[in-house]
Amino acid sequence: MAGHGRLKASLLAALLLAARQSRAEAAREGSPWYVPDHAAMQLAGAIGFLSAGPGWSFRDDTVEAAFLLGWAPPALAGEDFLTFTMKGQWRPFRLDAAGWTVRPLTVGAMLSYTVGDDYFAGLPSRYDRGYYWFRTALRPALLLGASAGRPVEALNLRLVEGYFELVATDYRLVQFVRNPATVNVELFTLALGVKLRF
Amino acid sequence: MRVWVTLLLVCAGCGAFEFHPYELRGPHRDLHARSLERLSAAEPKPAFRFAVVGDMQLFLDDSAAAMRDLEERGVDFLIQMGDLTEFGSTQEYDWGVELLSRLKVPFFVVMGNHDALGKGQKLYRRTFGPESFSFTYSGTRFVFFDSNSREYGFPGDIPDLTWLKTALTPEPLVQNTFTFSHVPPGNGDFDDSLVEPLVKLQEQKGVSISFHGHVHRFHDVFAHGVRYVTTDSMKGRSYVVVDVDGTSVRVQRASF
Numbered sequence: 001m002a003g004h005g006r007l008k009a010s011l012l013a014a015l016l017l018a019a020r021q022s023r024a025e026a027a028r029e030g031s032p033w034y035v036p037d038h039a040a041m042q043l044a045g046a047i048g049f050l051s052a053g054p055g056w057s058f059r060d061d062t063v064e065a066a067f068l069l070g071w072a073p074p075a076l077a078g079e080d081f082l083t084f085t086m087k088g089q090w091r092p093f094r095l096d097a098a099g100w101t102v103r104p105l106t107v108g109a110m111l112s113y114t115v116g117d118d119y120f121a122g123l124p125s126r127y128d129r130g131y132y133w134f135r136t137a138l139r140p141a142l143l144l145g146a147s148a149g150r151p152v153e154a155l156n157l158r159l160v161e162g163y164f165e166l167v168a169t170d171y172r173l174v175q176f177v178r179n180p181a182t183v184n185v186e187l188f189t190l191a192l193g194v195k196l197r198f
Numbered sequence: 199m200r201v202w203v204t205l206l207l208v209c210a211g212c213g214a215f216e217f218h219p220y221e222l223r224g225p226h227r228d229l230h231a232r233s234l235e236r237l238s239a240a241e242p243k244p245a246f247r248f249a250v251v252g253d254m255q256l257f258l259d260d261s262a263a264a265m266r267d268l269e270e271r272g273v274d275f276l277i278q279m280g281d282l283t284e285f286g287s288t289q290e291y292d293w294g295v296e297l298l299s300r301l302k303v304p305f306f307v308v309m310g311n312h313d314a315l316g317k318g319q320k321l322y323r324r325t326f327g328p329e330s331f332s333f334t335y336s337g338t339r340f341v342f343f344d345s346n347s348r349e350y351g352f353p354g355d356i357p358d359l360t361w362l363k364t365a366l367t368p369e370p371l372v373q374n375t376f377t378f379s380h381v382p383p384g385n386g387d388f389d390d391s392l393v394e395p396l397v398k399l400q401e402q403k404g405v406s407i408s409f410h411g412h413v414h415r416f417h418d419v420f421a422h423g424v425r426y427v428t429t430d431s432m433k434g435r436s437y438v439v440v441d442v443d444g445t446s447v448r449v450q451r452a453s454f
Contacts, residue, residue: 043215044214044215044216044217045216046216046217046218046219047218048217048218049217072217072218072221076217076223077217077218077221077222077223078221078222078223078320078324079218079220079221079222079317079320081217081218081220081221083218114218114220114316118220118316118317119316124351126348126351126352127348132315134285136285136286136315136316139219167216169216169219169287170285171219171284171285171287171289171290172289174256174284175256175258175284175290175293178256178257178258178259179256179257179258179259179262180259181259181262182258182259182261182262182293182297183258183293186289186293189213189214189215189216190214190215191215
């Protein structure tokens with residue numbers, strides 16, 4: 001009886017998996033690889049007050065990449081900041097319950113580029129080689145977060161997902177490693193966002 | 199899940215959102231004006247003591263140790279010689295200010311080349327005030343200026359000698375004059391064409407000590423009628439204590 005139950009359970013799981021896979025495949029069918037399968041909009045996270053852009057996910061949404069354009073207005077940040085960001089993330093776990101899909105762990109990295117004459121991506125000629133070991137226009141960061149989402153059929157969306165990210169930018173990481181007693185919890189700032197998965 | 203909630207709360211409690219590393223945001227504004235207010239509100243002392251602290255950059259834990267050590271020294275105020283930060287980011291400005299505020303005395307910060315990176319110059323002005331400023335305390339004149347010539351591509355007016363000339367104009371009742379700037383004259387990052395004029399000007403105007411940072415190494419020399427003192431970085435675990443009593447000035451290197 002127990003064996004029968006287990007068989008039924010695994011059959012069900014296999015069916016669900018197949019159904020999900022076929023749905024995912026169906027969504028991409030006919031679309032070339034470069035057509036994004038989701039869009040993200042984010043608040044804060046050192047890349048703007050608001051940032052938004054397309055994203056691509058692979059392997060049943062466990063691996064994804066995104067490209068964001070961020071802006072912080074003078075009224076909120078004291079100056080205009082325009083930032084391009086590339087993000088890569090890995091979301092190894094998935095829990096499904098009551099119509100929700102939860103990804104309890106997201107780890108990732110991003111690299112942002114700030115537009116403007118005040119920043120440099122290559123060392124300007126007035127400096128000798130190695131004068132500064134970092135580039136003020138380029139900002140790498142590590143990400144740690146989680147997300148939860150559910151389908152919204154009315155909008156024809158596979159998932160509408162809310163997420164948060166703890167962002168550790170290069171200068172926070174470097175200062176934290178060098179000065180753990182002083183920097184302490186300020187290693188992270190918070191980003192909140194929404195992803196629409198087509 | 200509980201871990202996430204805790205982390206979220208920790209973040210929310212400490213200025214959780216950062217819009218940009220160089221954002222001009224945060225609670226610290228016009229700190230030099232406030233330090234001056236505190237100094238002028240205090241009873242004037244004929245004899246006083248101040249500390250000169252070097253580059254803090256990536257050495258924040260060492261700087262925290264310096265502040266603890268300074269508590270024992272009974273200084274009336276503190277001067278940080280620039281490179282408060284490594285990347286010139288808003289957060290590092292805040293960390294620096296928080297560290298200097300641990301010692302409950304007024305403090306002043308010279309602008310270093312690292313502090314000018316990105317929007318650093320604007321951040322500096324917002325946080326502290328203009329890079330060039332001066333004040334008189336108990337018969338001693340303190341003159342601060344920007345000597346990060348290379349940072350601006352050697353424009354020819356960094357340091358601003360015209361401003362400096364006015365700031366160094368002799369005044370009655372001023373017994374000593376000290377100048378403070380990050381890059382010492384003669385260093386490769388100091389405008390070569392301005393070294394001689396500056397050194398001459400300081401001599402002419404009777405500057406007694408010219409204080410600097412930048413090279414991360416303690417140095418104490420007498421040249422062209424002026425004493426040139428350069429501080430260690432905080433990594434070097436030393437700072438300088440200056441005792442002024444009338445025209446008598448004593449400079450001590452304090453290790454911690």
